[in-house]
Amino acid sequence: xxxxxxxxxVQQPADAELHRRLVYGDExxxxxxxxxxxxxxxxxxxxxxxxxxxxxxxxxxxxxxLWSRPYAFEPRRGSLRTWLSVLAHRRAVDWVRxxxxxxxxxxxxxxxxxxxxxxxxxxxxxxxxRERSLQLHxxxxxxxxxxxxxxxxxxxxxxxxxxxxxxxxxxEGTAKTRLRTALRTLAETLADPPDRAWEGGA
Amino acid sequence: MTxxxxxxxxxxxxxxxxxEPAEERAVPLHLARCxxxxxxAEQLRETVRMLEGPPLDEPPSPFDTPFxxxxxxxxxxxxxxxxxxxxxxxxxxxxxxxxxxxxRWSTPVVHDWDVHATVAHLLAADEHLALRLGIEARVPGARxxxxxxxxxxxxxxxxxxxxxxxxRRPEETVADWSAQAAELLGTPHARDPELAxxxxxxxxxxxxxxxxxxxxxxxxxxxxxxxxRALGLTVPPPPExxxxxxxxxxxxxxxTVLGTETPPVLFAVRGGEEWVxxxxxxxxxxxxxxxxxxxxxxxxxxxAPDAVPRDTTGDAAAVRNVLERAxxxxxx
Numbered sequence: 001x002x003x004x005x006x007x008x009x010v011q012q013p014a015d016a017e018l019h020r021r022l023v024y025g026d027e028x029x030x031x032x033x034x035x036x037x038x039x040x041x042x043x044x045x046x047x048x049x050x051x052x053x054x055x056x057x058x059x060x061x062x063x064x065x066l067w068s069r070p071y072a073f074e075p076r077r078g079s080l081r082t083w084l085s086v087l088a089h090r091r092a093v094d095w096v097r098x099x100x101x102x103x104x105x106x107x108x109x110x111x112x113x114x115x116x117x118x119x120x121x122x123x124x125x126x127x128x129x130r131e132r133s134l135q136l137h138x139x140x141x142x143x144x145x146x147x148x149x150x151x152x153x154x155x156x157x158x159x160x161x162x163x164x165x166x167x168x169x170x171x172e173g174t175a176k177t178r179l180r181t182a183l184r185t186l187a188e189t190l191a192d193p194p195d196r197a198w199e200g201g202a
Numbered sequence: 203m204t205x206x207x208x209x210x211x212x213x214x215x216x217x218x219x220x221x222e223p224a225e226e227r228a229v230p231l232h233l234a235r236c237x238x239x240x241x242x243a244e245q246l247r248e249t250v251r252m253l254e255g256p257p258l259d260e261p262p263s264p265f266d267t268p269f270x271x272x273x274x275x276x277x278x279x280x281x282x283x284x285x286x287x288x289x290x291x292x293x294x295x296x297x298x299x300x301x302x303x304x305x306r307w308s309t310p311v312v313h314d315w316d317v318h319a320t321v322a323h324l325l326a327a328d329e330h331l332a333l334r335l336g337i338e339a340r341v342p343g344a345r346x347x348x349x350x351x352x353x354x355x356x357x358x359x360x361x362x363x364x365x366x367x368x369x370r371r372p373e374e375t376v377a378d379w380s381a382q383a384a385e386l387l388g389t390p391h392a393r394d395p396e397l398a399x400x401x402x403x404x405x406x407x408x409x410x411x412x413x414x415x416x417x418x419x420x421x422x423x424x425x426x427x428x429x430x431r432a433l434g435l436t437v438p439p440p441p442e443x444x445x446x447x448x449x450x451x452x453x454x455x456x457x458t459v460l461g462t463e464t465p466p467v468l469f470a471v472r473g474g475e476e477w478v479x480x481x482x483x484x485x486x487x488x489x490x491x492x493x494x495x496x497x498x499x500x501x502x503x504x505x506a507p508d509a510v511p512r513d514t515t516g517d518a519a520a521v522r523n524v525l526e527r528a529x530x531x532x533x534x
Contacts, residue, residue: 023298
C-alpha cells in the first residue's frame with residue numbers, strides 16, 4: 001500500500017496515534033475507530049451482502065481483527081479508512097461466496113435426493129442482478145491494491161477523486177487514471193459469464 | 203488537452219459520483235455532443251449500477267452490536283493503579299505483536315537472542331519482581347540472592363531461563379510470560395499505591411515497588427520494540443502519559459548514579475519537563491535536550507552515547523558525561 005511516489009497520507013498522524021492506542025490496549029481507541037468508520041464498514045458489507053445480519057457479522061469481524069491484531073494495519077502503508085473498507089469488502093465477498101456455495105450444495109442435494117429443481121429461485125431478474133453484482137465485487141476485491149484503494153474511497157467512502165488523491169498522497173491525475181483503469185476492468189468482467197464468480201476463487 | 207480528453211479522463215470518477223461539483227456540470231454537456239464518450243459513460247454507469255446489486259429489502263438501521271462483539275476479541279485490560287498502568291499497557295503491547303510471530307521465532311533480535319529467547323528473557327526479567335511479590339517462579343532454579351552482584355544474578359538467571367525455554371515450544375514460553383505478567387498485574391501491589399510505596403532491592407537499586415513496575419514496563423516496551431525492528435514492524439512508543447512516567451523513572455535513576463559531585467547539566471526532553479542533573483550547588487555547566495523516545499532508547503542501551511540526536515549548549519565534557527552514564531545504566 002506504500003504510495004508509489006513516496007508521499008505520505010494526510011491521515012497519517014491521526015491514524016498513527018489511534019494505532020498506538022490500539023496496540024497498547026486502549027478500549028476507547030477502538031470505540032473511536034468504530035465511531036469514525038463503523039458506518040462505512042457496515043455500508044460496504046451491506047452493499048455486497050444485501051443482508052443486515054451478514055453486514056453486522058462482517059463489521060464485528062473487521063473490528064475484532066483491528067482490535068486483536070492491530071499490527072495487521074500499518075499506518076505508514078495507508079489510511080485506516082481505506083484499510084477497514086478493503087477488509088470489510090473482502091470479508092463480505094467471502095461471505096457471499098460461502099452463501100452461494102451453500103445454496104448450490106443445497107440445490108444439488110435436492111436434485112440428487114428428489115430429482116426436482118428448487119421450486120422458488122426468486123424472480124429471475126433479481127437473481128441475475130445478484131450474481132452479476134457478486135461477480136463485480138469479486139473482481140473489485142482482486143484489483144491491484146492501488147486501484148482498489150481509490151475505488152474504495154470514491155465509491156464506498158463517498159470521496160471525490162481529488163479528496164481521494166489527497167488522502168492517498170497521490171497526484172489527482174493518478175487518482176483519475178486508477179479509477180478509470182479499475183472501472184474498465186470491472187466493466188470487462190461483465191462480459192464474462194456470471195457463473196465464474198464463485199468458481200474462480202475463494 | 204482538448205475538452206474531449208479532459209472529460210474522458212473524468213468519466214470513471216463521474217460514474218462513481220466522485221467529481222467536484224464544477225466538473226459534475228461539464229460532463230453532461232460534453233456527453234450530449236460526443237457519442238464516443240456517451241457510449242463509454244453509459245457502460246461505466248451500468249457497471250457501477252451492477253455493483254450496487256438489486257435493491258435492499260431491509261431498511262438500514264443503526265446497530266452497534268458489532269462493536270460489543272469486536273471488543274471481546276481481546277481480554278479487558280486489568281484494573282491497576284497509575285504506577286502499574288504503563289506495565290499493563292506494555293504487556294498488552296507485546297501481546298498485540300504475538301499474532302505476527304508464528305513462523306518467525308528464530309529471527310535474530312538483539313544480543314545473541316532470537317524472538318523466542320527475547321520472550322524467555324522477559325520471563326526471567328519479570329521473575330525478579332514476581333518473586334519479591336510472592337509469585338511462584340515458573341522455571342526451576344529461581345532464588346533471591348541479596349548478596350550477589352545484581353548484574354551477575356540477572357545475566358545468569360536470564361541465560362538459565364533461555365536455555366530452559368529452548369527445550370519448550372515458543373508458544374509455551376509466551377504463555378508463561380503472559381501468565382506471569384497477568385499475575386504481577388493481579389497483585390495488590392499493582393492496585394494499591396500505598397502498598398507499592400514500600401521499597402525493595404532489585405537490579406541493585408532499592409526503590410519503591412511502584413518504580414519497579416515502571417522498570418518492568420520500560421523493559422517490556424524496549425524488547426517489544428527490538429522484536430518489532432527485527433520483523434520490520436514499527437512498534438509505536440507507549441502512550442504519552444506512560445512515556446512521561448518511564449522518563450521520570452530513568453531521570454531519577456540517572457540522577458542517583460551521577461551523584462552530587464558531577465558538573466550540573468540542565469536536561470530536558472523535547473516537549474516535556476526539565477531537570478538539573480548532578481551537583482545542585484554549582485551553576486549549570488551545560489544544557490542537553492533529547493527527544494523523549496531517544497532518551498529512553500539511550501537509557502535502554504539501544505543508542506551509543508555519541509550517536510543519539512541531541513541539542514546541546516555549554517560544557518561538552520559535562521554533556522558527554524551525562525550521555526555516557528545514561529547509556530551505561532544498561533538495565534536491559
